[in-house]
Amino acid sequence: MKTIHLIGIGAGNPEHLTLEAVRVLNTVDVFFLLEKDGVGKDALLDVRRSILEKHATAKPWRVVTSSTPARDREAANYEAAVKDWRDKRSEGIHAMIANEMADGEIGAFLVWGDPNLYDGMIDSLLQIQAEDPNLGMDFTVIPGITCIQALTAAHRIPLNRIGESITITTGRLLEDMDPAEVTNAVVMLDAKRTYRGFAETGHTIYWGAYLGTSNQILARGPVGDVSAQIDQALDNGRQRNGWIMDTYILRSNAEPGDKKGH
Ligand SMILES: C[S@@+](CC[C@H](N)C(=O)[O-])C[C@H]1O[C@@H](n2cnc3c(N)ncnc32)[C@H](O)[C@@H]1O
Numbered sequence: 001m002k003t004i005h006l007i008g009i010g011a012g013n014p015e016h017l018t019l020e021a022v023r024v025l026n027t028v029d030v031f032f033l034l035e036k037d038g039v040g041k042d043a044l045l046d047v048r049r050s051i052l053e054k055h056a057t058a059k060p061w062r063v064v065t066s067s068t069p070a071r072d073r074e075a076a077n078y079e080a081a082v083k084d085w086r087d088k089r090s091e092g093i094h095a096m097i098a099n100e101m102a103d104g105e106i107g108a109f110l111v112w113g114d115p116n117l118y119d120g121m122i123d124s125l126l127q128i129q130a131e132d133p134n135l136g137m138d139f140t141v142i143p144g145i146t147c148i149q150a151l152t153a154a155h156r157i158p159l160n161r162i163g164e165s166i167t168i169t170t171g172r173l174l175e176d177m178d179p180a181e182v183t184n185a186v187v188m189l190d191a192k193r194t195y196r197g198f199a200e201t202g203h204t205i206y207w208g209a210y211l212g213t214s215n216q217i218l219a220r221g222p223v224g225d226v227s228a229q230i231d232q233a234l235d236n237g238r239q240r241n242g243w244i245m246d247t248y249i250l251r252s253n254a255e256p257g258d259k260k261g262h
Contacts (some may be wrong), residue, residue, distance in 0.1 A: 008144015013212030
């Protein structure tokens with residue numbers, strides 16, 4: 001049997017690693033690093049390498065790197081494009097497990113944040129297991145600190161307010177939402193600065209970029225007051241570092257109790 005651990009490594013802060021993750025890191029024979037195309041890939045790989053050097057100290061291990069296919073970001077059908085990209089990536093992952101691991105060995109992928117949040121690794125491994133039972137592979141998931149937790153901790157806010165649900169969504173989906181329906185929403189993967197559409201709606205934004213890293217930037221306040229500041233921070237960050245990742249929470253100002261007329 002080949003065992004794979006999907007280890008959540010946090011969203012940029014190497015100290016956001018659980019004790020379980022550190023224990024498991026020290027059992028691994030081979031770490032698989034997936035190199036993504038595009039700017040920022042080096043910084044994201046550097047975080048992974050520094051985690052290994054600092055925490056995987058108990059026994060020798062090796063690293064196998066593989067480049068992941070580029071995704072067609074202009075495709076008209078978003079879901080089909082993502083599925084196609086994930087299928088191609090799964091083929092590469094399957095090949096690594098088949099060719100670069102001996103039976104009885106332990107392998108691991110260091111997953112940004114937590115494997116449960118906007119990440120395809122769990123699906124890929126399930127697909128590989130289903131398509132190739134003879135591979136003899138099983139896997140575990142080790143949770144990590146997500147960018148959402150890094151954001152709420154940095155702003156010192158709870159994720160939920162009393163009696164209210166939370167939406168976790170993407171910039172692409174937020175674009176089509178009625179602002180009146182957005183009471184408390186975490187927004188990720190927003191390349192289009194969709195928060196700008198909330199400048200006149202009375203929403204408050206809690207925004208963060210490079211969360212957990214030494215470059216972390218935060219902004220908060222009524223969207224109309226801080227959206228220019230966020231625009232500027234996004235432009236500057238991209239110019240300075242070549243890449244930027246940001247996440248934010250949008251909240252309607254009305255408290256849930258007020259909405260029910262209490
Ligand atoms: C593909 S998702 C992966 C999320 C990851 N699995 C997690 O648990 O945080 C990538 C998105 O997460 C958000 N993100 C990840 N790391 C971040 C960070 N350090 N600072 C701000 N946003 C981050 C951004 O919205 C980015 O577009």
